[in-house]
Structure formats: structure tokens, C-alpha cells
Amino acid sequence: xxxxxxxxxxxxxxxxxxxxxxxxxxxxxxxxxxxxxxxxxxxxxxxxxxxxxxxxxxxxxxxxxxxxxxxxxxxxxxxxxxxxxxxxxxxxxxxxxxxxxxxxxxxxxxxxxxxxxxxxxxxxxxxxxxxxxxxxxxxxxxxxxxxxxxxxxxxxxxxxxxxxxxxxxxxxxxxxxxxxxxxxxxxxxxxxxxxxxxxxxxxxxxxxxxxxxxxxxxxxxxxxxxxxxxxxxxxxxxxxxxxxxxxxxxxxxxxxxxxxxxxxxxxxxxxxxxxxxxxxxxxxxxxxxxxxxxxxxxxxxxxxxxxxxxxxxxxxxxxxxxxxxxxxxxxxxxxxxxxxxxxxxxxxxxxxxxxxxxxxxxxxxxxxxxxxxxxxxxxxxxxxxxxxxxxxxxxxxxxxxxxxxxxxxxxxxxxxxxxxxxxxxxxxxxxxxxxxxxxxxxxxxxxxx
Ligand code: AMP
Numbered sequence: 001x002x003x004x005x006x007x008x009x010x011x012x013x014x015x016x017x018x019x020x021x022x023x024x025x026x027x028x029x030x031x032x033x034x035x036x037x038x039x040x041x042x043x044x045x046x047x048x049x050x051x052x053x054x055x056x057x058x059x060x061x062x063x064x065x066x067x068x069x070x071x072x073x074x075x076x077x078x079x080x081x082x083x084x085x086x087x088x089x090x091x092x093x094x095x096x097x098x099x100x101x102x103x104x105x106x107x108x109x110x111x112x113x114x115x116x117x118x119x120x121x122x123x124x125x126x127x128x129x130x131x132x133x134x135x136x137x138x139x140x141x142x143x144x145x146x147x148x149x150x151x152x153x154x155x156x157x158x159x160x161x162x163x164x165x166x167x168x169x170x171x172x173x174x175x176x177x178x179x180x181x182x183x184x185x186x187x188x189x190x191x192x193x194x195x196x197x198x199x200x201x202x203x204x205x206x207x208x209x210x211x212x213x214x215x216x217x218x219x220x221x222x223x224x225x226x227x228x229x230x231x232x233x234x235x236x237x238x239x240x241x242x243x244x245x246x247x248x249x250x251x252x253x254x255x256x257x258x259x260x261x262x263x264x265x266x267x268x269x270x271x272x273x274x275x276x277x278x279x280x281x282x283x284x285x286x287x288x289x290x291x292x293x294x295x296x297x298x299x300x301x302x303x304x305x306x307x308x309x310x311x312x313x314x315x316x317x318x319x320x321x322x323x324x325x326x327x328x329x330x331x332x333x334x335x336x337x338x339x340x341x342x343x344x345x346x347x348x349x350x351x352x353x354x355x356x357x358x359x360x361x362x363x364x365x366x367x368x369x370x371x372x373x374x375x376x377x378x379x380x381x382x383x384x385x386x387x388x389x390x391x392x393x394x395x396x397x398x399x400x401x402x403x404x405x406x407x408x409x410x411x412x413x414x415x416x417x418x419x420x421x422x423x424x425x426x427x428x429x430x431x432x433x434x435x436x437x438x439x440x441x442x443x444x445x446x447x448x449x
Contacts (some may be wrong), residue, residue: 008037010067032056032212036186037063041208041209045192056188056190080132083156084135088136113133123146155182157178159188162201187206225349232355238380254302257307257328265324269304279291279292295315321347323336325352325357330366353385355385
């Protein structure tokens with residue numbers, strides 16, 4: 001029995017929720033699920049980290065499958081019954097992963113289509129039929145224009161991150177798609193912010209919607225003590241080794257952007273005599289499971305992971321998250337740091353930020369609406385990395401170019417930071433990162449909007 005039982009969701013969904021380890025509906029779930037179960041349209045003001053995906057997915061799956069009747073039947077070729085639009089392939093991928101988890105005890109077929117990859121497998125999937133299609137607008141229109149997706153059987157239409165969809169220039173695509181969805185349908189629109197453009201879209205698509213709001217993702221972030229160390233790329237491995245001398249860092253998830261880097265970092269730690277393993281998409285399922293089991297049991301202290309691989313990780317007692325590399329998607333940062341401070345526990349997130357990643361940090365701070373504390377008294381903190389105006393190689397992500405703004409903060413006189421120029425410092429501070437440092441040695445970057 002969980003708090004979810006009061007929401008009248010079908011048994012297979014309650015089982016999946018229990019499998020996920022959810023015990024209590026998040027605020028947006030508590031507010032959105034009842035009207036959605038009744039078939040109402042919904043306008044949700046919420047962002048990633050609030051549990052919005054489950055808020056729309058659970059009632060969608062329930063209704064699609066006729067509640068406990070399990071009447072979804074076989075899907076029709078090319079004709080989904082539910083359409084979910086998302087602005088980015090990352091978000092679309094996350095939604096489809098969540099839907100698959102929540103429907104694991106049901107016979108619901110879900111697929112995702114997005115651009116930048118071959119269209120052929122997507123055509124094949126559409127031909128064989130899916131109940132729920134998650135799509136980015138551009139690729140969906142391609143498939144529609146070629147006749148491989150028809151929307152005339154859509155009963156459920158969901159737009160996620162509508163503000164970002166419009167920011168990215170998808171307004172016309174969304175309108176074209178919406179025009180093909182039958183008027184008789186249930187529509188849900190989620191957006192982190194409600195500018196006029198989104199309000200206009202909402203009023204053209206929604207019919208007498210219920211409006212629900214949830215606290216922004218910052219509520220997750222607020223529970224976690226967040227720190228950043230500016231460090232040269234070459235010095236990151238030494239810094240990691242230095243931090244791990246602190247035995248209060250008991251169970252730590254280290255994030256990298258690439259699988260290759262995850263392997264190299266894990267190997268480096270093992271060579272140092274630290275129990276570590278890597279988990280990423282190139283590893284066989286049993287190797288991933290072994291690493292995860294070892295991490296859960298405590299025989300592995302450090303698990304090095306990529307964002308995708310970490311998505312399913314739900315381990316209690318992760319004392320620290322270390323961002324060996326900052327993610328180029330701010331949402332990934334929120335997901336990453338959310339792996340610590342679970343179930344009300346304290347958590348610490350330490351990010352290593354090199355010259356090329358400063359734009360990523362700025363994007364992150366805007367998203368979490370918080371500034372991240374710079375550990376400028378740490379011997380590895382390199383002020384020159386933070387303040388240098390030298391043009392770095394383009395990072396190639398969303399933060400591109402924005403990391404090169406003018407110098408904001410001059411290094412303080414006598415400050416140790418940066419004096420080592422990327423070399424191992426002569427005197428190393430005993431770790432003890434869980435202790436708060438005196439305020440005068442901490443400052444914030446002041447970059448959040
Ligand atoms: P979302 O805002 O949909 O991206 O969800 C953020 C995270 O919260 C995901 O990792 C979900 O698995 C998790 N989550 C969603 N609902 C709950 C819940 N009721 N209890 C605990 N975790 C949840």
C-alpha cells in the first residue's frame with residue numbers, strides 16, 4: 001500500500017510505482033492525477049525534477065489501457081493513440097524511458113522519434129504500430145509528410161516543456177501538428193514558465209483546463225550543498241584523488257560526459273587503490289548490474305557514470321555526487337545532484353569546472369536559479385581557469401560561446417587559488433568536504449539570472 005493507492009490507478013501501475021520505489025505522490029502528481037483521471041485538460045506549470053513526467057504518464061497509461069480492464073489491445077500501424085511532443089531528443093528519450101518503466105506490467109507499446117538519427121528504424125517501428133509516440137516536432141512532421149505517422153486516432157495529446165519548444169523555434173511545427181490531432185481528445189501542456197506565447201498556445205489547444213503549479217526544480221537543488229572548483233582539465237584526476245582521501249565521502253557517484261572518460265576515470269581510481277567501477281551504455285547489462293550491486297552493497301565506493309547510464313540508478317546513501325565533467329544540459333545537472341540527498345538525507349555535490357565548461361555552469365545556475373559556491377580556498381581551485389579571458393576551444397554544447405564573458409571577479413590578494421597553475425599543490429588540505437567552510441572563504445559566482 002502506498003499513498004498512490006488513493007489515486008485509483010490500475011493495479012499494474014501501482015506495482016510499477018512500487019518497483020520504482022515511489023511511496024508518496026509529488027505535489028504536482030497529487031494535484032494533476034485526479035483531474036487527468038477524469039479526462040480533464042491540464043495546464044501544468046512545472047519543470048524537470050518535480051515528477052511531472054509521472055504526473056501525466058500514469059493517468060495516460062491508466063486511461064489508455066481502460067483502467068484495470070487492460071483493453072488497450074494491439075496498436076494500429078502508423079496510428080498512435082497518444083502523442084507526446086518534447087523539444088529535445090534528451091527529454092523525449094527520458095519520457096519514453098519513464099513510460100516504459102511505468103508500463104512494465106502492461107501491454108502498451110511506446111516509441112520515440114527524433115531527428116539526427118536514421119529515419120528507417122523509426123519507419124519500421126511506426127509500421128508495426130505503437131500506442132504512445134513520443135516525438136520532437138521536426139522529425140514527427142517528416143514522418144507525417146511521408147505518410148508514416150497519421151494522427152487521426154490520437155486521443156491524448158501532451159506537450160512537454162512548451163516554453164522551450166517555442167524558444168527553439170518550433171511554434172509553426174507545433175501548430176501544424178496540432179491541426180492534425182482530432183479535436184476530441186485530452187490535452188495536457190507543461191511549461192516551466194508562462195510567457196504570453198505559451199499562454200497563447202495553451203488557450204488555442206486546451207479546453208477548459210485545470211491549472212496546476214509545482215515548485216521549480218530548485219527545490220531539489222536546494223537540499224543539496226553545491227560546490228564548484230575551477231580546475232584545469234589536466235588536473236581533474238589529481239583533484240578527484242585528493243578529494244577521495246576524505247573518508248566521509250563514503251558512497252560517491254562521479255559523472256562524466258562520455259563513456260570513454262568514465263572508463264578512464266574508473267581505471268585511474270582503481271590504480272590508486274580505490275574501489276571503483278564504471279557504468280555506461282557500452283557495458284553489457286550484467287556488467288552494469290554487477291557494478292550497481294557492488295555500489296549498493298558498499299563493496300564499490302565510487303561509481304563513475306554517464307548521464308544516460310545513471311538514469312535508472314536509485315541508490316540510497318549516496319553521500320556525494322562529483323561532476324568530473326559538467327553536463328551541457330542543465331537538466332542533467334539537476335538529475336545528477338538529485339542522486340544524493342535522497343529521502344531527506346544531506347547530500348553534497350562537487351563540480352569540477354574547467355575553462356571550456358564555464359558556459360555550462362552559467363546555464364546550470366540559470367536553470368536552478370541559484371549560484372553555486374566556489375571553493376576558492378581549496379588548493380586545487382585555479383582562479384586563472386575561472387577568470388581567464390583567453391578564448392577556449394568551443395565546447396560545442398548549449399553553453400557554447402557564453403563561457404567567454406568578460407572577467408567578473410578578480411582573484412583576491414594572497415589567494416592560494418590558481419597559484420599552482422594546474423600542478424599538484426605542495427601542501428594538501430586534509431579533505432573533510434562535508435564540513436562547511438567558513439563563510440569568508442566561500443563566495444558565490446553571482447552568475448544566476
Ligand atoms: P521529472 O520531473 O518527471 O523529470 O522527475 C524527476 C525525478 O523524480 C525522476 O527521477 C523520477 O523518477 C522521480 N520521481 C517522480 N515521481 C516520484 C515520486 N512520487 N517519488 C519519488 N521519486 C519520483
